[in-house]
Amino acid sequence: MMKYRGKNSPLKVRISGVVLAAGESSRIGGTKQLLAFRGSTILGRVIENARESLLDEIIVVLGHDATEIRTRVDFAGVQVVLNDDYKQGQSSSLKMGLNNVSGGSRAAMFLLGDQPLVDERVINKMIRAYEESLSPIVIPVFAGRRGNPVVIGRELFGDLAIAAKDDAGARVLFNQNAGLIHYVEMDSSFIHADVDTPEDYNNLINNIKNGR
Secondary structure, rough: OOOOOOOOOOOOOOOEEEEEEOOOOOOOOOOHHEEEOOOOEHHHHHHHHOOOOOOOEEEEEOEHHHHHHHHHHHOOEEEEEOOHHHHOHHHHHHHHHHHHOOOOOOEEEEEEEEOOOOOHHHHHHHHHHHHHHOHHHHHEEEEEOOOOEEEHHHHHHHHHHHHOOOOOOOOHHHHHHHEEEEEEEEHHHHHHHHOHHHHHHHHHHHHOOOOO
């Protein structure tokens, strides 16, 4: 069920969600976005988590194997954009997502397309942290380590587009604006749990079996 915020929402700030899902999955030996997860796929679950959250819009950036992904994942109510330059690294998808954020959005949350354990509770906690702090960069942390998703305010969109190079993503921007970052403590390592290798996928499935 979608829980997008409407015009009468008590939460004042409009935030767009950008799902980065264009990568090649070279280390896992297949299209990781389509790996099975909880009766769906990894990317399907990421999108559903975003739908169940308080995000105002969802933009999904596809690249590698986009045609197959579009036939097997439900993109209802979601804006899909194609990154033809996905081989240049994640930053190319990040910029593509930025270019498609609605003009009325004050910030964008960047979610990874291979983190299906980041559920609506995590997303909503990040939204509220941004709304309460209005810091231009909001990052989740667990056990002293940064994770994802991150929120970046519109005032830094231009700097982000310039700073992001190769696969460094937003790290360059974070280093340049360390004093502006608001950190949000999380109670789970799920903000670190992405799927880059077969071992990562096995760990993901084991988390489900263990009821996490």
